[in-house]
Amino acid sequence: MIALGGSIGTGLFVASGSAIHTAGPGGAIIGYAVMGIMVYFLMTSLGEMATFMPVSGSFATYCTKFIDPALGFSMGWIYWFNWALTVAVDSTTAGIVMNFWFPNIPSWLFSLAVLVYIIIVNALAVSSFGEVEYWLAIIKVITVILFLIVGFAVILGIMGGKTIGFHNLTYKQAPFVGGFPAILSVFLVAGFSFQGTELVGITAGESATPAKSIPRAIHSTFWRILLFYVLSIFVIACILPYTSPNLLGSSVKDITISPFTLVFRRAGLAFAASVMNAVILTAVISAANSGMYASTRMIYAMAHEGQAWRIFGVTNQRGIPIYGLLASTLVASLTFLTGIFGPGIYEFLIDSSGLAGFLTWMGMAAAHLRFRRALKIQGYNANDLRYHAAFYPVGPILALLLCAVVIIGQNPTAILHGNWQEVILTYLSVPLLFILWLYYKLRYRTHLVSLAKVDLKQGHFKSNEVTK
Numbered sequence: 001m002i003a004l005g006g007s008i009g010t011g012l013f014v015a016s017g018s019a020i021h022t023a024g025p026g027g028a029i030i031g032y033a034v035m036g037i038m039v040y041f042l043m044t045s046l047g048e049m050a051t052f053m054p055v056s057g058s059f060a061t062y063c064t065k066f067i068d069p070a071l072g073f074s075m076g077w078i079y080w081f082n083w084a085l086t087v088a089v090d091s092t093t094a095g096i097v098m099n100f101w102f103p104n105i106p107s108w109l110f111s112l113a114v115l116v117y118i119i120i121v122n123a124l125a126v127s128s129f130g131e132v133e134y135w136l137a138i139i140k141v142i143t144v145i146l147f148l149i150v151g152f153a154v155i156l157g158i159m160g161g162k163t164i165g166f167h168n169l170t171y172k173q174a175p176f177v178g179g180f181p182a183i184l185s186v187f188l189v190a191g192f193s194f195q196g197t198e199l200v201g202i203t204a205g206e207s208a209t210p211a212k213s214i215p216r217a218i219h220s221t222f223w224r225i226l227l228f229y230v231l232s233i234f235v236i237a238c239i240l241p242y243t244s245p246n247l248l249g250s251s252v253k254d255i256t257i258s259p260f261t262l263v264f265r266r267a268g269l270a271f272a273a274s275v276m277n278a279v280i281l282t283a284v285i286s287a288a289n290s291g292m293y294a295s296t297r298m299i300y301a302m303a304h305e306g307q308a309w310r311i312f313g314v315t316n317q318r319g320i321p322i323y324g325l326l327a328s329t330l331v332a333s334l335t336f337l338t339g340i341f342g343p344g345i346y347e348f349l350i351d352s353s354g355l356a357g358f359l360t361w362m363g364m365a366a367a368h369l370r371f372r373r374a375l376k377i378q379g380y381n382a383n384d385l386r387y388h389a390a391f392y393p394v395g396p397i398l399a400l401l402l403c404a405v406v407i408i409g410q411n412p413t414a415i416l417h418g419n420w421q422e423v424i425l426t427y428l429s430v431p432l433l434f435i436l437w438l439y440y441k442l443r444y445r446t447h448l449v450s451l452a453k454v455d456l457k458q459g460h461f462k463s464n465e466v467t468k
Helices: 002-007 015-052 058-066 069-098 107-124 126-155 179-194 199-206 210-239 259-266 272-304 322-341 344-352 356-377 394-408 412-416 420-426 429-444
Strands: none
Touching (some): 015 058, 015 356, 015 394, 058 069, 058 272, 179 210, 179 394, 259 272, 272 322, 356 394, 412 420
């Protein structure tokens, strides 16, 4: 439920409308479906490693053990910084959402309230985080189910007047608009929407039965995400033509033109805007909650790998890495700069954390490929693994290629026109990753880990006696 809830947020409730406007209904569905399949491959790769070696901060540890400690160091810090910034972005967004009801109250006051709430939840116990995430996810899932029921009722003419049918799917240039470049732009939106699914791996170290819970979570989450996203886009595209200017203008700052709000209104539900505003508020609080948990566990794992100060590996009596939580809170406090320097800081925070998720996904895929090669070279049988990734090695290779395409295609226009300020903001995570890697490489003289020396003895196979 945590992975499912973490991937259902503003990417579905808001950004799906602009994806339909840009690429048409067919292009939007293909874009989300392809990225959904890629994420499934990544999830199974991570699941195979997480059931073999369940640790907090999983994939950074896997990069360290299976590829190069310098890569694990840079991946871990990038991921930590990305999620800590995400807490700042989502806390700020929560303030913007609250201004829908209370426009005369400064948004930073609401942002402060959300940040304090997130800190308290993560400081209490792991169970409190899981409980809050579970109920926030339930709200979002119920909203999507109700939306699909109402949407199909509108399409069939049961609600909202006359039957709409499916003619909007082929209206004018639909179903495909803008060709491959438009679908590539949907890849970007869909990729950002699906980020957070890797939290299944992050929580593996604190799961009571990772060998059972992680595979179950991976498979159920994949099908639910794919069905929710594809069906929701299908419903929106049937009811609203891709030429609708409201789809292009979809923004969390104006929830009245969220595609979900528009469909509910079409069904005659006058209170749609307030309901969706409340749902989106739960979505951003859920994302902030997940971000605080992920960043805290990542810096905790790095401290135990010797890649962060030891103090971040200290836990309190409830098992919470309290100093890691404080470090993440410090970065998350950047949210209050928006109240001082204006909305430009909000855009900067979003851009700064933009590509980090795709970079870490590439790290997961690369670590999985190296892990499997190490098994083979050391004479272990992959059949003895507790869980097997789907379509290996096609899955991780496809994930590597698609992530590279998305990263390169993030903002090529800025590069072609020499807008270097925009280039720096867009691609900031890439040079930062390289600088961190180079620093660790030069300081500790690390090398690519020999496949024959990869430590596989700490892993969990189906039995204690492994055929060699």
